Amino acid sequence: MAKSNAPITEHLAYLLAQANREINRQLELRLSKEGVPVEQWRILKVLSDGNGHSMGELADAVLLNHPTLTKMIDRMVSDTLVYRVQDPNDRRKVLMFISDRGKVLCKKLNSLAVDQEEHILESYGDKSTSELKRLLESLIDSSN
Amino acid sequence: MAKSNAPITEHLAYLLAQANREINRQLELRLSKEGVPVEQWRILKVLSDGNGHSMGELADAVLLNHPTLTKMIDRMVSDTLVYRVQDPNDRRKVLMFISDRGKVLCKKLNSLAVDQEEHILESYGDKSTSELKRLLESLIDSSN
DNA sequence: CTTCAATTCTTGAATATTCAATATTTTCCA
DNA sequence: TGGAAAATATTGAATATTCAAGAATTGAAG
Numbered sequence A, B: 001m002a003k004s005n006a007p008i009t010e011h012l013a014y015l016l017a018q019a020n021r022e023i024n025r026q027l028e029l030r031l032s033k034e035g036v037p038v039e040q041w042r043i044l045k046v047l048s049d050g051n052g053h054s055m056g057e058l059a060d061a062v063l064l065n066h067p068t069l070t071k072m073i074d075r076m077v078s079d080t081l082v083y084r085v086q087d088p089n090d091r092r093k094v095l096m097f098i099s100d101r102g103k104v105l106c107k108k109l110n111s112l113a114v115d116q117e118e119h120i121l122e123s124y125g126d127k128s129t130s131e132l133k134r135l136l137e138s139l140i141d142s143s144n
Numbered sequence C: 001c002t003t004c005a006a007t008t009c010t011t012g013a014a015t016a017t018t019c020a021a022t023a024t025t026t027t028c029c030a
Numbered sequence D: 001t002g003g004a005a006a007a008t009a010t011t012g013a014a015t016a017t018t019c020a021a022g023a024a025t026t027g028a029a030g
Helices: A012-034 A038-047 A055-062 A066-078 A100-124 A126-142 B012-034 B038-047 B055-062 B066-078 B100-124 B126-142
Strands: A082-086 A094-098 B082-086 B094-098
Touching (some): A012 A038, A012 A100, A012 B100, A012 B126, A038 A055, A038 A066, A038 A100, A055 A094, A066 A082, A100 A126, A126 B012, A126 B100, A126 B126, B012 B038, B038 B055, B055 B066, B055 B094, B066 B082, B094 B100, B100 B126
Antiparallel strands (some): A082 A094, B082 B094
8 A cells, every 4th residue: 555645755756757857957958059949859850750740640749738839830830940731631630841941950959869868878877778768668558 | 879860759858758747647637636736735745744844945846946936835825735934044045834724635635646656556567666666766866 | 344245035027838719621420 | 411519720818937137145255
C-alpha cells in the first residue's frame, strides 16, 4: 500500500516533472542559440519527413493543444518556416509543410539537440539512458 | 554517435515530456474532484511538515518560478489554505505555513494521489515503477 | 559607520495559454 | 436525398505565466 504521507519527492508524478523540467531547460538553452523554442523544433522535426500533417495530427505529436498550436503555427508561417495547404481530400483539414528555410533551420537545431543527448550520455551513462527510455516508452504505452 | 535524423519520439527529452504530460493529466483529473491544481497540492504537501518555508525554498520545491508562485500563494491565502509570516531572523524573507483548513484538504488530496499511484502500480507493475523512479532520481542527480 | 552590492519577494506590463464558441466540411442514417 | 451529428480548425475573451523592474533588507568592504 502506498503511503499517503510520503514526501512529494517520492511520487512518480513529481520525479517525472522534475526530470522533464531539467532536461527541457538544458535543451531550451541550446536551442536558444537559434532563438527557437523547443515546441517549434518539435514541429519542424515532425514536418521534416516532407509529408503534409494535419493540425490535429501535429498537435498530438508535439504535445500542444489545438489553439496553442494554431497560434504558434501562425508565428512560424510569418517566419516562413512552414506553410499551410488545404487538404484536397478533406477540406476541413489543413496540411502543414516545412519550407526550405525551415529545413535548413531544422538541421541546425537537430545538431544542437544531438549535442545535448551526447552530453547526457556522458554524464548519465549509455546503459542508464537506454534503460530509462525503454521504461518511459512502456509507461506511456501502459497509460493508453 | 547520436543520429541527428532520429525521429522525435526517440529523444529522451520528448519521452520525458510525453510521460510527464500523461501522468500529470491523470493526476489533474483526480485532484479536480477537490477543484485543486497539481501545483497547489505540491505546495500543501511541502508545507505539511508544519515548518515555515520561504518563498524561494518553496519555488524550488514545487517547480515554479517566483512570480508564478507569489500569485498562486495569493490565491491560496484568499482560500485560507496557507498564510504568510515575516521571517523574524531575516525580514527580506516570508515564511509560509499551512493552515488547519489546508491540512484537511491536503489529507484528501493525498489519498486521491495515492489512488493514482496504485493505479499505475497495477497497470505498469511494481518492479518497473521502482526501477523507473530510481533511474529518474539518478538522472536528476547527474544533472546538477 | 556608511555605502554599495547581493538577496528576497512582489508588482505591472507583455506574452502565452486555455476555454468556450464559431465556421466549415464531412459522415451517417432515416 | 436531406438534415442532424461529428470532425476539424480557428477566433476572442478570460486566465495564467513570464520578464524586467522595483522595494525592502541584509551583508560586507572600505
